[in-house]
Amino acid sequence: MLKDLFTKPKPKKKKYAQVPSEQAKQDVPEGIVIKCPSCKKIMYTKELIKNEKVCMNCGYHHQMNAMERIKSLFDEHSFIEYDKEMISENPLQFPGYEEKLEKDRQKTQQNEAVVTGEGTINGFKTTFAIMDASFRMGSMGSVVGEKITRTIEKANEKNLPFIILTASGGARMQEGVLSLMQMAKTSSALKLYSDNQGLIISVMTHPTTGGVSASFASLGDYNFAEPGALIGFAGRRIIEQTIREELPEDFQTAEFLLKHGQLDAVINRQELKETLSNILDIHQSGGELTW
Structure with a gap:
């Protein structure tokens, strides 16, 4: 039935590389990392793009x-x-x-x-x-x-x-x-x-x-x-x-x-x-x- 299209089990969360510490972030070039406006988690921009710009921590959908x-x-x-x-x-x-x-x-x-x-x-x-x-x-x-x-x-x-x-x-x-x-x-x-x-x-x-x-x-x-x-x-x-x-x-x-x-x-x-x-x-x- 069509409703089955919307009730699929959620995909398992992938593991991503850890983001630099707060001290290390000061030396990271602009654009390398991004902060999620929902959960405030810092993540690598490249990893976020690979994940369809969906936050790996809270599922927030960033604009595309x-x-x-x-x-x-x-x-x-x-x-x-x-x-x-x-x-x-x-x-x-x-x-x-x-x-x-x-x-x-x-x-x-x-x-x-x-x-x-x-x-x-x-x-x-x-x-x-x-x-x-x-x-x-x-x-x-x-x-x-x-x-x-x-x-x-x-x-x-x-x-x-x-x-x-x-x-x-x-x-x-x-x-x-x-x-x-x-x-x-x-x-x-x-x-x-x-x-x-x-x-x-x-x-x-x-x-x-x-x-x-x-x-x-x-x-x-x-x-x-x-x-x-x-x-x-x-x-x-x-x-x-x-x-x-x-x-x-x-x-x-x-x-x-x-x-x-x-x-x-x-x-x-x-x-x-x-x-x-x-x-x-x-x-x-x-x-x-x-x-």
């Missing part, structure tokens, strides 16, 4: 950029990128916006906050959109919405599944209402695709907030999330001030949403590729879905 996720999920040499050349303009003449975009392009070596394309996951072909929080905090501007919409349309034309991994601070304020329009545009494209029996898989990663969480991120046939991911529309403080109540400590976490029926599963990053390929296999072979 788009290309790291592509390398983690897709079969080698199967990745074909769509619309790489598209870049944002400054339609509202927002001061300093173009300079910030160029700075992020240099930093991330990506032209925008989403990478789209097609590839295979354990041999199963699919289209995808992967948002990158290291570019303008994954904010959704006109180009982000357009690239996602074009990919959905290509999935429809090619009769392929569509997988999206979200990571976003919400709509991009420098583009005003043009940014907000992307919520309707992407949602409409998904509706047309769904009406044509297209398969939509959404994986929400930390953080998925604002207009992204209120549109395409929540419209999957399967809605998954990584452990501990922050998912929500308005900020916690704004909600508490509005309703004049204190919210639960785990409010807007992936686990809270799963408990309240807004997610189908919370999936460890190291199990995501196998889970996605199993779902693609079930849909391509016409298997029966049971929970």
